[in-house]
Amino acid sequence: MIALLSRDIALAFRAGGGFGLSLAFFLIVTVLVPFGVGPEGGMLARIAPGVLWVGALLACLLSLDRIFALDHEDGTLDLLATAPIPLETVTATKALVHWLTTGLPLTLAAPVLGILLNLPAKGFFWLTLSLALGTPALSMIGAFGAALTVGLKRGGLLLSLLVLPLYIPTLIFGAECARRGAEGLATSTPVLMLLGITLGSVALLPFAAAAAIRVNLR
């Protein structure tokens, strides 16, 4: 598992690995929003948590089809399926690598981008916390979607269509947590719901993703 983890992180940072693409996309989306809705500070402050969450979610989506497609193309997935590590470990590790190279950088970048959107000072902590708790679920659900579409040529669009509806609960509770935090309201309910979604995804979806890959390798 550590071998796979370190290899995939190394691959992400090498040429064509795609690290930074999601981050750049997130930056651009967030910078574009004030141009679109106008520079009025009160309005921006009100929509900032939601915009940052939607931006992070779309940025996350951008790199999903790489999770298994590259390994499927060059035959690595066949070989991993016959290797001594269980396929469930492979899918969990792949999701973890996706989070480390996408979700974690997005979480760390979000407070900086919050400044651009005039996010209230109280909101920074809750925005970062909600992204830190929610992005693992985005990676794991995305890995499941990627596993479902792994054998398909140009499966990227289908993957987005499959995964976006599954992202809705995470988005609702994540953005709600950030919004309530920014307005100084109680946040324990959305935090707990978000945590529940993440823990549930991480506990169950590696098995579902491994089963999907087994079917797709036939």
Place this chain on the structure above:
Amino acid sequence: MDLTVTDLAIARGGIPVLAHVSFALRPGRALVLRGPNGIGKTTLLRTIAGLQPPLAGKIGLPAEDIAYAGHADGIKATLSVTENLRFWARIFGTGDIAPALAAMDLEGLALRAAHSLSAGQKRRLGLARLLVTGRRFWLLDEPTVSLDAASVALFATAVRAHLAGGGAALMATHIDLGIEEAEVLDLTPFRASPTAPAPGGFEEAFA
């Protein structure tokens, strides 16, 4: 423990390709699968490797004893030869990659990035991966594709050393490797009638 295949029937894309295939492979022996294109050599190897379920019949060997090498070599272009090989050695829990590099004459290329290798050199790297798996039963699908004569000889030497060490190899290949321990199994007599429906397939679900 032998690799025994009993009355195996397999399908590709829901269409039966081979039926009633039976053979046994003892350690120290090699079996070469022959047959025209499309007969199901790759499907048979993938089924034995555990990548797809058979329609019928039994495979008497746990998938944990098998190292599979398909058409694609599983090489990451941006990693070096050593990094590629060390990754597989760590996955399979074996340590030293130096003997595998030496056996496939890759020492001079060890630090080169895999994307700068030629097709034949990539294939040699893919075959070196088999040596670091530490598994006894090799399933090889067209292992000599894009290899030159010298590399084929190198590969035949590696297979012979593997057989002498108690391993076994089941390979689909069209060329003669000159391995005395190898028997040949022609799959043509086992061709399944393509009209016979696959039992338990999708058709059943929609009936």
